[in-house]
Amino acid sequence: MAHEAHYIHPDLKISGFTEHFHKSDVLFEEHLIVWFISGETKIVQGGQTHLFGAGDTLFFPRHELVTVINYPKDGLPHRSVVMHLTAKRLEDYYAKNKVEVKPVPKPGFRTFGKHPLLQSCLASLVPYFDLRDPLPEALAAIKVTEAITILRTLAPEIDHLLADFGEPGKINLADFMEHHYMYNLPMTKFGYLTGRSLTTFKRDFKKTFQTTPQKWLTEKRLDLAHYLIREKNRRPSEVYLEAGFENLSHFGYAFKKQFGYAPTE
Known part of the structure; x- marks a missing residue:
């Protein structure tokens, strides 16, 4: 993986990847603000692919599934400043x-581009990572509070997301799985996000789809890949x-087994 994370405080870190690329399907337990120092990032969510580079700032809501693919670029590793917005904070x-707090639609990740307010807030943390000692809590609190205030200024509606401390409730299993099958998560996480224990998730899944979760997920992922290759010329x-x-x-093997020919054909 060649991943490095340097914390100056439990809520503040610099994250780096030095490989050709690193892909992960993530489900954050806390809201995150991420400012990219170098490299390139591809975000895949809801069937849409988005590309971001140095200077961009993203906000990731907690309990939101997203695929993140990080790449080095221009001879520089992928590096970013990451701020955790904890429930306690x-x-x-x-x-x-x-x-x-009012109910709001699932927000998905959000980009603030190279907005000078967020960019200056996160960039100002970079010199602190040269400290030999952890950043004092009082200073960390000031920086996190500054970031929250900026988010609320740029997007006032974000209050209803940041101030909601509830856990996922039981939701429609079929709708959720049809929109999130491309994410590689443990079955326990799929259960958690649909408001179910693992045992209840498997039982409801079998009742809904008349098959096992793993078989259904593999077939859905292969159908998506087939569509992207054949119809979108990817x-x-x-x-x-x-x-x-x-x-x-493994993808090539599974594809040929399912459709009778290799994806390159």
Whole structure:
């Protein structure tokens, strides 16, 4: 993986990847703000692919599935500053800033581009990573509070997301799986996100789809890859990660077994 993470505080780190690329299907337990220092990042969510580079700032909501593919670029490794917005930090913040929490649609990740307010806030952390000692809690609190204030200024509706501390409730299993089958997560996570225990998830899945989760997931991912290759003229080496496969050779084997010919054909 060749991944390095340097923390100056539990909520603040610099993350780096030095490989050709690194792909992960992620489900963050906390809201994250990420500012890219160098490299390139491809985000895949909801059947859409988005590309970001140095200077861009993204916001990732907690409990939101997303595929992240990081690449070095221009001879530089992929590096980013990452800020965690913990529930405790947000609860303290909103205890002082009363907000009526209302239900909001699933937000997905959000880009703020190279907005100077967020960019300057996150970039100002970079010199602190040269410190030999951890960043004092008082200073870390100031920087996180600054970032929250900027988010609320740029997107006032984000209050209803940041101030919602509830856990996922039981939702429609079929709708969720049809929109999230391309993510490689443990079955326990799929269960958690649909408001079910592992045992209940497997039982409801069999009742809904008349098959096992693993078989259904493989077939759905192969159908997506087949569509992208045949209808969108994408190369197998481009689509196997987006479709939910981790290994190109395994993808080729499974594809040929399913359709009777290799994806390159």
